[in-house]
Amino acid sequence: MATRTVKCDSGQDLKLQNNGGTGSVTITDAGDLTIDSPADIVLDAEGADITLKDGGTAFGTLKQASGHLVIQPESSKEIILNDGSGTASLTVDTSDVTINDGNLVMGSAGAGIDFSGAQTSATDAGTGTTTSEILNSYEEGTFTLTVECASPGASWPAASSRDTDNSTGYAVYTKIGNVCTVSTYFNAIDLTDGGGALSFTGLPFNGATLVGAGGGFASHQGITWNTSAHVVVRKESGDDELTLYQSIAGGNWSGLSCPNAASTYIYITITYLTA
Numbered sequence: 001m002a003t004r005t006v007k008c009d010s011g012q013d014l015k016l017q018n019n020g021g022t023g024s025v026t027i028t029d030a031g032d033l034t035i036d037s038p039a040d041i042v043l044d045a046e047g048a049d050i051t052l053k054d055g056g057t058a059f060g061t062l063k064q065a066s067g068h069l070v071i072q073p074e075s076s077k078e079i080i081l082n083d084g085s086g087t088a089s090l091t092v093d094t095s096d097v098t099i100n101d102g103n104l105v106m107g108s109a110g111a112g113i114d115f116s117g118a119q120t121s122a123t124d125a126g127t128g129t130t131t132s133e134i135l136n137s138y139e140e141g142t143f144t145l146t147v148e149c150a151s152p153g154a155s156w157p158a159a160s161s162r163d164t165d166n167s168t169g170y171a172v173y174t175k176i177g178n179v180c181t182v183s184t185y186f187n188a189i190d191l192t193d194g195g196g197a198l199s200f201t202g203l204p205f206n207g208a209t210l211v212g213a214g215g216g217f218a219s220h221q222g223i224t225w226n227t228s229a230h231v232v233v234r235k236e237s238g239d240d241e242l243t244l245y246q247s248i249a250g251g252n253w254s255g256l257s258c259p260n261a262a263s264t265y266i267y268i269t270i271t272y273l274t275a
Contacts, residue, residue, distance in 0.1 A: 112136030140174045143204040145184050173204045178274050180205050185267040198255070200268075203240035208273040216270025218244055235272035242270060 035041055043050055050062040059077065063070035073079050079092040083101070091098040106112060112134040122128030171184040182203060216233040232253075234243050245253040 106136070110136055135177055137175060137177055141172070141204065143171050143173055143182070144202050145171045145186070145200050146202045147186060148199050148201065175205060175274065178208070179271060180274050181269065181271040183269045185265060198244045198266075200242040201240050203235075203242065203272075205274040206240050207235045208275050215272070216268065219267045233268055233270045235270060242268070244268075 048064040051058050052060045052062070058074060060071070060073045060079075063072055071079060076094070080088045081090040083089045088100045089102060091100060113136075114134050116133040119133070121130040121133060123130040170186075171182070173180055173182045175181075180203075215235065218233050232245050232247075234245060235241075243255060245255055247253055
């Protein structure tokens with residue numbers, strides 16, 4: 001077979017052409033290599049490694065391992081993903097994955113962070129039954145709490161006969177997983193005793209259908225309740241309702257009646273399980 005010589009053209013570019021004369025591989029005199037294919041570009045390395053170098057020094061390798069694509073930097077180096085401006089957005093080093101800018105976004109409902117490989121579950125510890133180890137919800141915000149003086153639950157009177165005050169001074173919530181914590185305070189000057197307990201509706205999430213699905217504590221200013229009693233807030237199961245109770249003689253609990261003094265302020269924090 002005769003020896004063939006590949007020469008540069010008049011522009012000092014090296015071109016490998018097909019029979020039609022169209023350049024498919026171009027090496028410019030500036031040192032760049034352009035591969036322009038009308039179809040796909042295939043790199044087939046039977047040794048399973050494609051080594052990336054700069055000036056003869058390797059900085060990373062593309063590997064095949066059991067059919068998986070492995071991107072491997074050199075020892076003690078990082079894998080960095082930049083945004084369009086060249087700013088590092090995500091960094092992977094030997095111990096951590098760092099999001100340098102922006103948020104980690106879950107793209108589908110129910111997806112989250114799986115902790116099953118990072119902790120001992122209740123099942124493994126023998127103290128309970130684990131149902132999930134995925135953190136799939138976080139939310140925080142504000143809400144409007146309706147304050148009512150009436151018997152809680154289905155026995156409440158019609159809305160027209162309830163004493164309400166919708167103007168809470170502060171009502172916020174934080175939900176982590178299926179646990180929601182709410183904090184609020186309000187001035188009860190517009191309330192009169194409607195013959196029932198001091199109750200609230202309008203929570204940001206309905207409660208779980210459990211008896212006593214949550215609990216918390218209330219403090220107050222300018223109220224004639226039994227100040228020596230232990231005042232608690234109970235989350236009524238399965239809906240968006242709270243009711244205030246205080247301990248009375250004999251270890252029993254009694255619903256708190258509605259105050260209506262101008263200087264009456266009530267502060268509530270409660271944590272409950274959501275539906």
